[in-house]
Amino acid sequence: MRFSFLSLLRNAFSAHRDWPEQWRSPEPKPAYDVVIVGGGGHGLAAAYFLAAEFGIRNVAVVERGWIGGGNSGRNTTIVRSNYLLEDSEALYDHSLKIWENLSQTLNYNVMFSPRGILMLAHGHHDVQSFTRHLHANRLAGIDSEWLSPEEARAFCPGLNISKDIRYPIGGATLQRRGGVARHDAVVWGFARAASALGVDILQNCEVTGIRRGPDGAVTGLDTTRGAIATRKIGVSAAGHTSVVLEMAGLGRLPLESTPLQALVSEPLKPLISCVVMSNTIHAYISQSDKGDLVIGAGTDQYVSYSQTGGLQITAHTLDAICELFPHLRRVRMMRNWGGIVDNTVDRSPILGPTPVPGLFVNCGWGTGGFKATPGAGHLLAATIARGEAHPIAAPFGLDRFARGRLIDEAAAAAVAH
Amino acid sequence: MLLVPCPWCGPRPELEFVAAGEAHVARPSPDADPTALAEALYFRANTKGLIAERWRHLHGCGRFFNAVRHTVTDKFVMSYRPGDPAPDLARLAETLAAEAAL
Numbered sequence: 001m002r003f004s005f006l007s008l009l010r011n012a013f014s015a016h017r018d019w020p021e022q023w024r025s026p027e028p029k030p031a032y033d034v035v036i037v038g039g040g041g042h043g044l045a046a047a048y049f050l051a052a053e054f055g056i057r058n059v060a061v062v063e064r065g066w067i068g069g070g071n072s073g074r075n076t077t078i079v080r081s082n083y084l085l086e087d088s089e090a091l092y093d094h095s096l097k098i099w100e101n102l103s104q105t106l107n108y109n110v111m112f113s114p115r116g117i118l119m120l121a122h123g124h125h126d127v128q129s130f131t132r133h134l135h136a137n138r139l140a141g142i143d144s145e146w147l148s149p150e151e152a153r154a155f156c157p158g159l160n161i162s163k164d165i166r167y168p169i170g171g172a173t174l175q176r177r178g179g180v181a182r183h184d185a186v187v188w189g190f191a192r193a194a195s196a197l198g199v200d201i202l203q204n205c206e207v208t209g210i211r212r213g214p215d216g217a218v219t220g221l222d223t224t225r226g227a228i229a230t231r232k233i234g235v236s237a238a239g240h241t242s243v244v245l246e247m248a249g250l251g252r253l254p255l256e257s258t259p260l261q262a263l264v265s266e267p268l269k270p271l272i273s274c275v276v277m278s279n280t281i282h283a284y285i286s287q288s289d290k291g292d293l294v295i296g297a298g299t300d301q302y303v304s305y306s307q308t309g310g311l312q313i314t315a316h317t318l319d320a321i322c323e324l325f326p327h328l329r330r331v332r333m334m335r336n337w338g339g340i341v342d343n344t345v346d347r348s349p350i351l352g353p354t355p356v357p358g359l360f361v362n363c364g365w366g367t368g369g370f371k372a373t374p375g376a377g378h379l380l381a382a383t384i385a386r387g388e389a390h391p392i393a394a395p396f397g398l399d400r401f402a403r404g405r406l407i408d409e410a411a412a413a414a415v416a417h
Numbered sequence: 418m419l420l421v422p423c424p425w426c427g428p429r430p431e432l433e434f435v436a437a438g439e440a441h442v443a444r445p446s447p448d449a450d451p452t453a454l455a456e457a458l459y460f461r462a463n464t465k466g467l468i469a470e471r472w473r474h475l476h477g478c479g480r481f482f483n484a485v486r487h488t489v490t491d492k493f494v495m496s497y498r499p500g501d502p503a504p505d506l507a508r509l510a511e512t513l514a515a516e517a518a519l
């Protein structure tokens with residue numbers, strides 16, 4: 001069923017009560033050509049591209065809970081590609097280009113809104129490193145502009161550019177192509193399009209074991225809904241990647257899972273028209289179409305799977321927000337929550353084959369993988385279909401750690417959203 | 418915020434501490450092959466369950482110590498001084514499960 005102006009109109013007359021289910025909920029088949037573990041945006045996108053672009057339609061996505069209930073449904077939806085290093089620029093811009101037409105491709109409004117990402121520089125050293133960053137982006141063909149404090153305030157009215165605050169703003173970079181998208185819509189859009197192409201989406205289906213043959217290659221999975229045979233598995237389980245890969249004998253990985261929190265305010269009239277990020281004082285904020293201010297906080301310092309973090313972390317972020325936007329001081333916060341993010345030491349993802357034949361992984365996106373949802377899904381699909389890493393993904397292999405070829409966005413960006 | 422049990426100062430708010438990652442990671446010899454070095458530097462157990470981890474009581478006594486914590490409940494099970502032997506986490510998990518069943 002395609003969405004069109006006519007179908008919307010027709011359903012308006014029945015008060016939108018007669019829309020059919022957007023994806024099928026079949027029983028698991030005994031075998032699939034490919035099984036994707038993790039029904040977040042990344043896993044569903046990978047399944048979609050396997051079917052849509054690589055002609056592999058006998059595919060299942062197995063999800064422990066409900067699709068989009070992990071970090072895909074918990075993040076602050078910032079989409080941008082202005083990373084510092086060349087490998088990352090290619091990776092994130094690959095994704096951003098897919099975002100630009102995603103609603104048309106999926107025939108589903110993912111509400112991608114390129115409203116501009118304003119990244120604030122505080123003080124002399126920030127201004128210098130941001131300038132370097134801006135030039136690096138321009139050399140890679142990624143749009144980036146320098147704004148003076150006054151220009152930044154003109155772009156984002158209300159921004160406090162006073163010289164008397166603790167970390168005065170010395171300027172900002174602006175990526176106009178960056179913005180936000182609607183997290184649930186991205187998950188549902190990929191699920192619907194994948195299902196229409198024959199992909200089985202199996203919810204409430206937790207993977208509990210990975211089976212391997214005498215040659216070490218994968219032969220199937222054990223799940224809470226029964227065993228499934230397959231020769232190719234793509235793991236896209238974000239914070240739970242270590243847990244899933246341990247089932248295949250990959251006990252130790254260059255990953256640590258930590259809580260990352262976000263919070264939203266009461267709904268307000270349109271107030272902040274772009275995305276504002278500050279790495280230095282650690283705050284980022286945008287406003288959803290509903291009117292809530294969406295605010296992202298930092299990670300806790302310890303490994304945890306609790307999906308909650310310390311209140312001091314969010315309080316620290318709110319201090320920074322109140323300094324940047326003093327008129328928000330009396331706004332009430334409605335909800336806060338945490339997700340479990342899988343961090344690598346260089347804050348770059350891991351995407352490619354593993355030492356186990358037939359087992360592929362897409363993980364380590366940590367605090368910043370929502371923006372990569374379509375791109376990572378596409379590259380994982382390409383990698384599974386070809387059996388070797390797609391060229392854009394090749395630098396991000398699991399082997400880079402032993403080769404000492406880290407892609408150190410941690411040093412480059414300090415924060416990775 | 419966690420209440421972190423310093424073996425010297427007792428339970429103190431997490432704000433006084435810095436988490437220092439997985440405990441008991443043995444440093445390979447300098448001429449070890451790159452894989453062994455990478456494993457020691459970057460590869461971690463990242464267990465969902467009991468873990469042994471290092472903490473430093475930075476804004477207190479300043480000392481490093483080790484602790485066992487459950488990564489789903491975030492509850493500390495014990496803490497111990499550097500140089501004390503690594504606890505058997507699997508045994509500890511069994512004991513805790515048996516106690517919880519009582």
Ligand SMILES: Cc1cc2nc3c(=O)[nH]c(=O)nc-3n(C[C@H](O)[C@H](O)[C@H](O)COP(=O)(O)OP(=O)(O)OC[C@H]3O[C@@H](n4cnc5c(N)ncnc54)[C@H](O)[C@@H]3O)c2cc1C
Pocket residue numbers: 037038039040041042043062063064065066067068069070071072073074075076077078079205206207208236237238239240244260261262296337338339340341365366367368369370371372417
């Ligand atoms: C608070 C917060 C703010 C963030 N802000 C941003 C941002 O502004 N911009 C940005 O780009 N990124 C952001 N991120 C990061 C982003 O959310 C993630 O990188 C991205 O959503 C990961 O997508 P995913 O599909 O890989 O993971 P998920 O959506 O977490 O999907 C993984 C799925 O695997 C499932 N799973 C786990 N174990 C099993 C199992 N054994 N069997 C079956 N299924 C299993 C889980 O249930 C889950 O649904 C943020 C994250 C958080 C938590």
Ligand SMILES: [Zn+2]
Pocket residue numbers: 423424425426427474477478479480
């Ligand atoms: Zn102490």
